[in-house]
Amino acid sequence: GAVVSQHPSWVICKSGTSVKIECRSLDFQATTMFWYRQFPKQSLMLMATSNEGSKATYEQGVEKDKFLINHASLTLSTLTVTSAHPEDSSFYICSASFVYEQYFGPGTRLTVT
Amino acid sequence: AQRVTQPEKLLSVFKGAPVELKCNYSYSGSPELFWYVQYSRQRLQLLLRHISRESIKGFTADLNKGETSFHLKKPFAQEEDSAMYYCALRDYNTDKLIFGTGTRLQVFP
Numbered sequence: 001g002a003v004v005s006q007h008p009s010w011v012i013c014k015s016g017t018s019v020k021i022e023c024r025s026l027d028f029q030a031t032t033m034f035w036y037r038q039f040p041k042q043s044l045m046l047m048a049t050s051n052e053g054s055k056a057t058y059e060q061g062v063e064k065d066k067f068l069i070n071h072a073s074l075t076l077s078t079l080t081v082t083s084a085h086p087e088d089s090s091f092y093i094c095s096a097s098f099v100y101e102q103y104f105g106p107g108t109r110l111t112v113t
Numbered sequence: 114a115q116r117v118t119q120p121e122k123l124l125s126v127f128k129g130a131p132v133e134l135k136c137n138y139s140y141s142g143s144p145e146l147f148w149y150v151q152y153s154r155q156r157l158q159l160l161l162r163h164i165s166r167e168s169i170k171g172f173t174a175d176l177n178k179g180e181t182s183f184h185l186k187k188p189f190a191q192e193e194d195s196a197m198y199y200c201a202l203r204d205y206n207t208d209k210l211i212f213g214t215g216t217r218l219q220v221f222p
Contacts, residue, residue: 032208043199043214044157049207093157097208104157 001027004096006105013084013112021079021108023094029074030096035067038091038107050077084112115140117202119213126190127221134185134216136174136200145203146183147210148174152196160185160198170194190220 003026013019023033031052036044048069049057056069066088068080077096081088089112095102116139126132138144148160161169163176163183174185183200200213 034209043212046209046211049209095157095210100203100208101159101162102210106156 002096002098002101002103003027004094004103004105006092006094006108008108009106010109011111013110015085015112016083018080018082019084019110021081021092021094021110023077023079023096023105025075025096025098025103028096028098030098031074032097033071033077034095034097034102035069035077035079036093036095038093040091044093047079081110084110086112088112115202115204115211117200117211117213119198119200119216121216122214123217123219125219125221128192129189132185132187132190132194132218132220134198134200134218136183136185136213138181138183138200138202140181140202140204142205144176145205146174146176147201147203148172148183148185149199149201149212150196151199157199190218192220192222194218195220 005024007022033050035047037047038044046059047062050069050071052071052074058064071077091107091109093107095104118137146163149157150160151157172187176183197215197217199215201210
């Protein structure tokens with residue numbers, strides 16, 4: 001149990017376009033989901049905390065207008081990278097909180113050309 | 114400030130050797146600490162948490178509040194233990210996880 005999925009697993013987009021990444025909790029409801037960014041061979045950097053039905057809370061230094069987060073239901077949170085630039089290329093990981101534990105998705109690799 | 118420190122980026126051992134991955138933390142209050150593991154091309158998964166005091170895949174970790182440490186240990190490393198290991202601290206107020214920079218464990222045959 002407690003499986004988190006992400007879609008897509010890999011996406012390439014052109015500079016200036018927007019990309020949406022979905023995070024779903026498959027077999028449980030998650031009032032809180034988290035979005036992380038991971039650079040190659042580096043640790044996870046928390047970007048924002050997503051709460052169902054309310055605005056996301058962004059970490060310092062993360063542009064909320066660039067990384068739009070929507071937590072529309074108890075099983076779905078989305079991250080939209082707007083006007084993507086090559087420096088946004090990264091591995092984006094979500095997690096969902098369930099019974100005081102975070103379950104992680106498999107990640108989405110974004111490449112901006 | 115809340116912080117998790119993993120001083121070693123890479124730890125290489127031979128199969129059968131003991132392993133200790135170091136983790137130190139800084140937190141005002143009672144910490145809740147975790148070890149996560151990420152095998153090659155797989156998602157991050159929980160290895161163990163200090164409050165459960167259990168041994169998973171032969172790994173154990175003891176919280177030492179005096180030394181503010183939560184080192185991960187295994188007496189006899191196996192090749193399949195090769196992975197990235199992250200120590201993490203949970204902030205009770207926000208439910209956020211604060212991750213260390215990770216240690217890559219390489220176990221040679």
